[in-house]
Amino acid sequence: MLFDKAVKYANDVLDGKEIANKYVKKQCTWFLRDLERQHDDDYAFYCDLDEIKRVEGILELLNFATGIGVKGKTVLEGLVGFQAFFFVNVFGFRFKANPERFKNRDITLFICRKNGKTWLVAVLFIILLLTEDPYSEFYSICKDRELAGLVKTMIAQVLSGSPAIAKYFVVPKTLNGKIVCKLTNSFYQPRTADPTANNGLRPSAFIADEIGAFKDSENINAMQSGQLSIKNPLRFKITTAYPESQSIMLEELAYIKKVFDNHIEDDRLFALLYYAEEEHAWDDVGLHQANPLKIEENFSEIRDNRKNAIEKPNQRAEYLCKHMNIFMASNSGEEFVNIDQLRECKLTKPFDWTGRMVWLGLDLSMTTDNTAVAMVTEEDLKIYADTFAFVPTDRIEEKNRVEKINYHDYIKQGKCFSCGDMVIDYGFVEDFILAIEEKYKVTVMGVGYDRYNALSSAMRLEREGGLKTIEVKQHSSVLHPATKLTREKILSKEFFYVPNDLFEINVQNARVIENNNKDIYINKKKSTGKVDMLASLVNGIYLLQQDVIFNPDHDWAVQVL
Numbered sequence: 044m045l046f047d048k049a050v051k052y053a054n055d056v057l058d059g060k061e062i063a064n065k066y067v068k069k070q071c072t073w074f075l076r077d078l079e080r081q082h083d084d085d086y087a088f089y090c091d092l093d094e095i096k097r098v099e100g101i102l103e104l105l106n107f108a109t110g111i112g113v114k115g116k117t118v119l120e121g122l123v124g125f126q127a128f129f130f131v132n133v134f135g136f137r138f139k140a141n142p143e144r145f146k147n148r149d150i151t152l153f154i155c156r157k158n159g160k161t162w163l164v165a166v167l168f169i170i171l172l173l174t175e176d177p178y179s180e181f182y183s184i185c186k187d188r189e190l191a192g193l194v195k196t197m198i199a200q201v202l203s204g205s206p207a208i209a210k211y212f213v214v215p216k217t218l219n220g221k222i223v224c225k226l227t228n229s230f231y232q233p234r235t236a237d238p239t240a241n242n243g244l245r246p247s248a249f250i251a252d253e254i255g256a257f258k259d260s261e262n263i264n265a266m267q268s269g270q271l272s273i274k275n276p277l278r279f280k281i282t283t284a285y286p287e288s289q290s291i292m293l294e295e296l297a298y299i300k301k302v303f304d305n306h307i308e309d310d311r312l313f314a315l316l317y318y319a320e321e322e323h324a325w326d327d328v329g330l331h332q333a334n335p336l337k338i339e340e341n342f343s344e345i346r347d348n349r350k351n352a353i354e355k356p357n358q359r360a361e362y363l364c365k366h367m368n369i370f371m372a373s374n375s376g377e378e379f380v381n382i383d384q385l386r387e388c389k390l391t392k393p394f395d396w397t398g399r400m401v402w403l404g405l406d407l408s409m410t411t412d413n414t415a416v417a418m419v420t421e422e423d424l425k426i427y428a429d430t431f432a433f434v435p436t437d438r439i440e441e442k443n444r445v446e447k448i449n450y451h452d453y454i455k456q457g458k459c460f461s462c463g464d465m466v467i468d469y470g471f472v473e474d475f476i477l478a479i480e481e482k483y484k485v486t487v488m489g490v491g492y493d494r495y496n497a498l499s500s501a502m503r504l505e506r507e508g509g510l511k512t513i514e515v516k517q518h519s520s521v522l523h524p525a526t527k528l529t530r531e532k533i534l535s536k537e538f539f540y541v542p543n544d545l546f547e548i549n550v551q552n553a554r555v556i557e558n559n560n561k562d563i564y565i566n567k568k569k570s571t572g573k574v575d576m577l578a579s580l581v582n583g584i585y586l587l588q589q590d591v592i593f594n595p596d597h598d599w600a601v602q603v604l
Contacts, residue, residue, distance in 0.1 A: 045099040049131035052124030062331035066316045069303045088146040095135045108204030125335040147313035151280045154317045155368045158336040165197035172224040179229040179247035186256045191233035192218045241265045248277035255285035255292040284368045297571035318368035333368045379553035396483040403490040404583025406575045407497040415575035419583040429541040430576040432459040453545040477508045491515040491582040515582045523562035525585035549576040
């Protein structure tokens, strides 16, 4: 029953019977794909139906203590599709070489309030306490003491309605007391977010509960370091959206989306991201996307709140955050463009640059960080671009680990260049620019650069290459027109780029901010990773705009502004 429910849910999502956003659809696609791939000799994982039946047996002995329409039912009977899908993916997929090891190690559930999140976590811990190795330790970490006690209270509530299981547990009355399973001598304990106090723990599994409220990763890092000697570590991150601009969940979501968008490979990540897509934030499609539990009483209340939020602007942020699961952090920035919209602009045939006038953008960062060069041209009101990145050679392994992408792949593709040692070799970048005219048979009309770190390079480009260099002040009032034009050209499919996965990652990382004059600009600090290639592109398009805008044969730049 449990496995069948999970498979049905995945199929219903992909068939449109269950309304879901693209990332839930992607996880369902991967689930069904992995069920097929498990029969391939070169695939390392398989779905263990015996383990799923074991979990199913436990769920049949647990009862709902409360809940609309489910009180008195067994958990197995009352499980809805997404809950069954969650449990099957957590407990079912294993290593073929070692069936005791779970495939999915990093597990995220991002879901709206009033969707049974705490209850799901409670049932999860009960299963772990009964099935994992004897003397295992399980913890939940929360920002404050009150939140930490909610999971423990819910475990006690589930057990109180399940006498066949409850007799095997000791549940203390104290808030931070350990719930002990007498069959395995394993225990669960809630903890508050104190990394110092949690450094000595050895969690077989831990849940960062309401991670959306966390502003740093110190406590999670402390828990993960305690898992180094654990045979089968599990890490759960479970939360709703928060009105918190410094939330570490923003970075977590950005990483997960890169995995789903095939920019990063991570076979051991499982994530269900339930939130309303932007175009459905104010309709019933978004309501279903963000609330998979589908309780009609809750839907009626949310619809009432939606009416109020439409009429009362001061309630809109709360509605979007609480009911659509959209982070509404002040000054956290909005995405520059959707990655799918960008990919529609990818060139499908080689682009001939011969004889063209081109404008170059240079983002010459600190010597220890990434540098980027962009080349742009225009034809028939359309912009064409190619972008290149430069990284310090001896920092590549560190960057691979921290940024969780493989720069070696992009170096092989010719879209990234390794130069210098621990610092960027500016001379290498300058030589690259000086060779562009001959390599691509183009005429460089100008090189736009950020004055920071680039003055000496600009002087050499002018002195040795005769290139015209122009400082592009990195201020919203200057960058807004080019940033706006770049975005509009992408959205109208009048922008085309030479295929480049690293460029796509940069664009996906980018966050834009509005100033008081409604000018937008890319903010590196608010972005979720490197954006140098996009920054260099905007610098190049700024120059193109300046030259074309005064050309009587090209009035399109005036029109879009």
